[in-house]
Amino acid sequence: MPPAPSNCPSDPASTALEHALAVASRGLAVIPLSRTKLPAVRSPHRAEQRRSRCRGECGRIGHGVHDATTEPDAIRALFAAAPWATGYGIACGRPPHHLVGLDLDVKNDVDGIAALEQIAAAHDFVTPATVTVTTPSGGQHLWLRGPVDVRVPNSVGRLAPGIDVRGSGGYLVGPGSITTRGQYLLASGGPRGEIAAVPESLLQLLAPPPPPPSKRPGGLPVAGRQAVGLVDFVLSSTPGGKDGTGRNDRLFWAACRAYETGGPDTDGVVAALIAAAVHIGLPEAEARATVASAARSVA
Structure with missing residues (x-):
């Protein structure tokens, strides 16, 4: 995992790049993020009148999480294209880790950390000790290793209020990133290298079977x-x-x-x-x- 970040980095962009390269060396694909936690490299299709569905097929950068890479030279090129980047995102759902992120929010009357404990007790599993990142609001990001043959979808509050899931096609803000709300940091005293596997009972909640096909008038399934x-x-x-x-x-x-x-x-x-x-x-x-x-x- 990345080195322990400084509380007052003198050069946020260089610090973000340093952490991104360290994480990428562990097989986790990364992209630069702006202070708003959005991808920092602007879309090459932003001036087009019709919304583009390109995910990088055009050969240019600026396609959000689809730009994520573990190649050091490509990472440096992404950060060079967005010198305003002060953080980085870690793509979820990709080999070899098939990362699944649990974003546990703590603010106002919502406590995602407590909600996860209640879910664990109700479904008879123990939340494993794993890489944990603290967020500026006092919440946590838990990093879990997903199975190869299961696609975990992204969701917001579906598991419980205050619990967002980052799966295939999503990303987590990496530790060391600086945002408008503050800095993301590795939790002290927790594991820093080993990403624990998703408990089987929790996986069943994160990746439920697809909904049954909707019906046409007359009871026939939607087709075509x-x-x-x-x-x-x-x-x-x-x-x-x-x-x-x-x-x-x-x-x-x-x-x-x-x-x-x-x-x-x-x-x-x-x-x-x-x-x-x-x-x-x-x-x-x-x-x-x-x-x-x-x-x-x-x-």
């Missing part, structure tokens, strides 16, 4: 290449739009395409899109409001 593609597009969303498109944005776009296509299956496709949005953590009322907005826009 376009419908499947739209649902997959929503399911691949990441919280907060860290991949360039947020969950609401993707749901709105997919619903617009469904309404534009029309046909007798539209209601079934829209229901499947709402189910997909709820599955990745979007509140149902919010998902339905987004779909209704898409319907009005197309009309």
Whole structure:
């Protein structure tokens, strides 16, 4: 893991790069972050009129977590392209560690740390000692090693209020990063190198089976290449739009395409899109409001 960060680094950008390179040497892919915890390298598609779905296929940098790498020269190039970066993100779900991050928030009346303890007691597992990062708000990031053959999705508050999950397509703010709220630090007294495996009981909660297919009028399952593609597009969303498109944005776009296509299956496709949005953590009322907005826009 990275060296213990200084409480008052003289050069935040150099410090962030140093920590990012140290973490990458352990097989964890990284990207530079700005003080707002968003990817620091600007998108090469930002001036395009239509939203781009490029994830780096264009060969340029600026695709958020899709830029994450363990190659030292590539990491230095990313930081050189964003000299304002004061932190770094660690991509989750990638080999060899298949990192799963538990973001335990502690603020106001929410206590994610206590909530995880209650979940562990209810489902008969022990939260393992693992790499732990303290956040500026007093919360924690727990690093866990996921299995090779299970895709853990990102979620916000689905497990419990105050617990966000960073899985495939997501990232964690790395220790040593400086943000607008303060610095992320390795927890003192905890493991600094060994990432513990996700307990099996917890894994069942983090990666539940996919929801059953939505039904068309008449009880037939939603089918068709376009419908499947739209649902997959929503399911691949990441919280907060860290991949360039947020969950609401993707749901709105997919619903617009469904309404534009029309046909007798539209209601079934829209229901499947709402189910997909709820599955990745979007509140149902919010998902339905987004779909209704898409319907009005197309009309």
